[in-house]
Amino acid sequence: MTEPAPGRVDMVKLVSLCQRRGFIFPSSEIYGGLSSCWDYGPLGVELKQNIKQAWWRAVVRERDDMVGLDASILMHPRTWEASGHLKGFADPLVECKSCHLRWRSDEVKGDGCPSCGGELTEPHLFNLMFKTFIGPIEEQASVVYLRPETAQGMFVNFENVVNTSRKRLPFGMAQIGKAFRNEITTGNFIFRCREFEQMEIEFFVRPETDKHWFDYWIEERTNWYVKLGIKKENLRLRQHTKEELAHYAKECYDIDYLFPMGWAELEGIANRGDFDLVQHSSFSGKSLSYYDEETKQHITPYIIEPSAGVDRTFLALLCDAYDEGVVEGETRVVLHLHPDLAPIKVAVLPLSRRENLVSLAKEVCTDLRRNWMVNYDDAQSIGRRYRRQDEIGTPFCVTIDFQSLEDNQVTVRERDSLNQIRVPISELKKTLQAKLEGEDLFVLPPGGKIWKEGEVSK
Ligand code: GAP
Secondary structure: OOOOOOOOOOHHHHHHHHHHOOOEEEOOHHHOOOOOOEEEOHHHHHHHHHHHHHHHHHHHHOOOOEEEEOOOOEOOOHHHHHHOHHHHOOOEEEEEOOOOOEEEHHHOOOOOOOOOOOOEOOOEEOOOOEEEEOOOOOOHHHEEEEOOOOHHHHHHOHHHHHHHHOOOOOEEEEEEEEEEOOOOOOEOOOOEOOEEEEEEEEEEEOHHHHHHHHHHHHHHHHHHHHHOOOOHHHEEEEEOOHHHOOOOOOEEEEEEEEEOOEEEEEEEEEEEEOHHHHHHHHHHOOOOOEEEOOOOEEEOOEEEEEEEEHHHHHHHHHHHHEEEEEEOOEEEEEEOOOOOOOOOOEEEEEOOOOHHHHHHHHHHHHHHHOOOOEEEOOOOOHHHHHHHHHHHOOOEEEEEOHHHHHHOEEEEEEOOOOEEEEEEHHHHHHHHHHHHOOOOOOOOOOOOOEEEOOOOOO
């Protein structure tokens, strides 16, 4: 991590918004919380699901060369011997309090971090993996680990997937799931947790094409963040130095994001070479090679691995979306979340609690709920209700007023432009659909009007 970034959203404000509005709570808060574990509340769970869906759509559903997987968290303990996690993390470690690189204490010469010179923690005989026991007896023979990455589930299923999916090289697997790391240093809200979620791709390629696919995935994955609304200037690529490369990696780039505490890794893209398939073949005794129909030879593919964190993506999206401004003399906090990601797509707001208005509003609400996550809110002034929706990133508010009872029309107000239009209820879904799919303009019915919040419609 680099120096704190001036001008970025204040993390304290973001944490407060997340707790106040039900995005994220400290885990087991009534007992004082549990360090670096977090619970996603009613809005957080929606945003998180939308992130995962957007990723799955982009890397699995819209592609012909990718398939999905959902492997178990607990795996045969030999997995972690083969992967290098058991050995690699069992040494006495010190960690840099500043850049979070870990070093075997016998490798460190002098007092400071060999990379950035920062202060180091005391040495710990430390394995990052959480240990538990399978079955009723707590003995060495029954030790299993909570996976520290989802990747291994894909490597050990290589043969199963090749045989059942009939995919030919190059092809990949994608997996979203929980991973656990007993991190030495934690903090910065959900940036570094002990329980978190990963979205990982293992893309299997002919060895001689690794460079092409490595570059391809770096570009593809960077574009994904930009498409979801993250500003280009808040993203950068950083190549790993030889010293920081993981034991399995031939080459690695991080997609860094400019978080409030500075530039830090959002996603890592590694060329893992044939390390994993060779290791698992040797430890399991099962050949994990691929029969190449073209050359009539068995080859061990190389693996390109774009590995992203759901929680870090969540945090980056919130940082990028957060904005404060003044509307009609009042501070307006708004999350400019991409409509695909917004936890609530539409809020339905009857102007008063009069029975006939409420009944029409509920009817509209029930209909919209067939398509989207909808919020119904009839408490306090309309201005207050708009602000509440802005603060959680709802792209559209639909207001039902007394006129609606007569002309069957409603007002739609757009979060980002503050434009308001009036549309027949029969056209409402079509209008919202077009807008949620990225149309720049509202579909105005003949004679429709458009005006800004705060102005009076004529
Ligand atoms: N399979 C490769 C792998 O796990 P990594 O760089 O250790 O690589 C990949 O992790 C991604 O997982 C990171 O870029 C980050 O987004 C996320 N991640 C890793 N450790 C995390 C933690 N303690 N808390 C939250 N996210 C984490």
